[in-house]
Amino acid sequence: MSEVHERIAADLDECAGLADDQLAHAVRNRGLCGWLSTSGEYPEWTGDFRSDQELAARVCAACPVQRECLEWEFRTRGHATAGVWGPLPEDERRAVYECWEERRDGGTVAGEQA
Numbered sequence: 001m002s003e004v005h006e007r008i009a010a011d012l013d014e015c016a017g018l019a020d021d022q023l024a025h026a027v028r029n030r031g032l033c034g035w036l037s038t039s040g041e042y043p044e045w046t047g048d049f050r051s052d053q054e055l056a057a058r059v060c061a062a063c064p065v066q067r068e069c070l071e072w073e074f075r076t077r078g079h080a081t082a083g084v085w086g087p088l089p090e091d092e093r094r095a096v097y098e099c100w101e102e103r104r105d106g107g108t109v110a111g112e113q114a
């Protein structure tokens with residue numbers, strides 16, 4: 001775990017008090033991927049894993065609900081997180097997840113939802 005992973009995990013503390021349905025609502029209603037998909041403006045997938053991963057990461061990087069998305073992913077998928085969400089690739093996200101889990105399990109975060 002690096003300092004960057006720790007910082008991203010700490011940045012999610014502000015979502016700790018949000019209920020799962022609040023997170024889901026934020027992602028479904030304000031997530032950039034949903035907006036682009038609905039409007040037909042989602043970038044064309046190339047079929048090449050690396051290129052598509054970079055494409056997805058660029059979309060996520062401009063999304064206004066990155067924190068909510070990542071928090072929701074960690075709560076629902078945990079270490080099994082897959083794909084590009086929020087906008088980190090899997091290996092980076094798993095490293096952040098370990099920091100996130102430690103903060104939550106260690107009781108570092110106040111206002112956490114059960």
Ligand code: SF4
Pocket residue numbers: 027030031032033034059060061063064065066069070084085086087
């Ligand atoms: S962070 Fe990415 S995957 Fe999550 S809602 Fe935003 S665009 Fe979609």
